[in-house]
Amino acid sequence: MTAYTPSALDKVRIPGQITLGIELPLDNDWSPSGEARRLADGRPAGVPDLTRHAELVRKVDGQGFAAVWMRDVPVFDSARMGDAGSVYEVFSHLGFLAGITRNVALGTAAVVLPIRHPMMIAKAAASVDALSGGRLILGVASGDRPIEYPLLGLDFETRGERFREAVAYMRTAWMPGGLPIGGGAREPSLDLLPRPVRGAIPLVVAGQAQQSDDWISANMDGRFVYPGTLERLTAQAGAWKVAKGEGGAFISAFHLDLAEDPGEPLQPFRFGGRAGRNAFIDHLEQLREVGVDHLAVLLRRSRRPVDEVLDELAGDVLPQLGSLPIRAAA
Template sequence: MPILPTGPLSYGMQLPIQSQSTLYAEPWEAGATPADLARIAHTADRSGFAYLASCEHVGIPRRLAGAMSTIWYDPVATLAFLAGVTDRVLLMSHVAVVGLRHPLLTAKQYATLDHLSGGRLILGVGAGHVQEEFEALGADFAGRGGVLDETIDALRAALGPEEFPEFSGERFSFGGLGQLPRPAQERVPIWVGGSSPAAVRRAAVRGDGWLPQGGSRDELPLRITRLRELRAAAGIEKPLVIGAITEPLYVGEPGWRVGRRTLSGKPEVLADSLRAYADMGVHQIQVRFRSREPRELIDQMTAFGADVAPLLDT
């Protein structure tokens, strides 16, 4: 089921376990297993979650490893694994650092994922921020913004319906090379991640959706206004799917310290707070739950789908 600007407020989540930055990972994730990941994905599939997301880093330098950790699963492999244990939930890269590789290679990987999953891919892309990662792979870190712009254009061509896609740009050109299987979707949605002025502009003029990174909910209205202004100035009539990352959540009254930023309480309280995102013009929210073990996370997801989600559009 696609996420549409005209539809009700959708909700999805960044998967735990597959990335374990100290900014958000729970202690239990360090010892989690692929079976835990599959159970969490299955819960999302049956609890009305619109998507599951996996992010990307190829390698973390020692200077950042303490904060970021070095646990970052490959998003294509992770989402393909979860495609086999789910039926309806969409599968999103949030975000793929597509400037690290040639767009034909990226297209091959994600077209196959979309084909195997029956058309459930959302390709979220971002510029990246780890210089050593780019240098190790021979990618252009200083010019990564321009590389990403052209890569998005190239991916539009490479993920289209043609068996022999063609593209000619300043950095990339290809033609006469057939790639099957094609994506199951006629048009793979490309959502642009980032909240910098450059990322907002890129989302407005090149994206089908926007995935903010960082910032508070108070900053969202100005950025949404800017997105719409830039999109209108570019003459693009198709609406942009606008997202937001919510505060951490806990459904019910926690018996442990969940942090002062965490929204907790009865379903009605949470839904009332989250509906404010829709009032700003947000179409999909990415939620995250505090938990002490996989079972608690699954219980939180189930409670959100059953008790909070039905109240988001009332």
């Protein structure tokens, strides 16, 4: 029997438990103090403070978090979206993070497949995976920003079909036997190097990507769903577990404003909430019970300094996650 080789997905998926990751950028620009600092810096609304970016990513890497996550925002649309993401081009950013981290999974949530040629995505992703020692989780999506498509001369309405084509191409390109050249044929004299460390890179779909649930369960290794109510996450996680069993990862996100008082109850707001660490741990336990494997935490609304919150999460929350009772397998 061939021994199982852990993948990057195993950093965020521990059977019966829940793991915690951090979503970039590592600033608190959406807090009152962050907004005042942005105005003083003269930065446009939606453009994050990246002055301590590398320092804080190294901190996360050394504190026991399971992953860092970034979004793919090629164009800053200040008029309609008002969000520049993490500013940097996604694969350049991943390569930089591969060089300054050693432990965390590097996740994208998510690379927009239809606006790039799949050969170049496959090459870039395999390069990041090799440089990071097999730590890439490639979150993929069809894109929800229509402005990007006409800028590139692409049709927005057919993005679902191109998404499927890109997934099929990448899966084939990462395998030995030559480069896909169309029509199901491969050219043995052409190869796409480097290869992923474990032969393939875990693919996680963000949102629905214009695909059916059956196609997603058959072709994806994980699901990354938008923050939602506990009832909605229960239904989504339950459907995923039925379709995929224990082999796939179910991931969501949470915008956290961690209160200084550990006993402060959870006060929900859109996409997250304000809570003391005790209530946040209780919330994580609820998510674990309904089948959430991993939660990516965004700290942009934090009223406290980001590094202070990271220290409390690492010192007082992460140790609790490992001591929660193991959830029975579905």
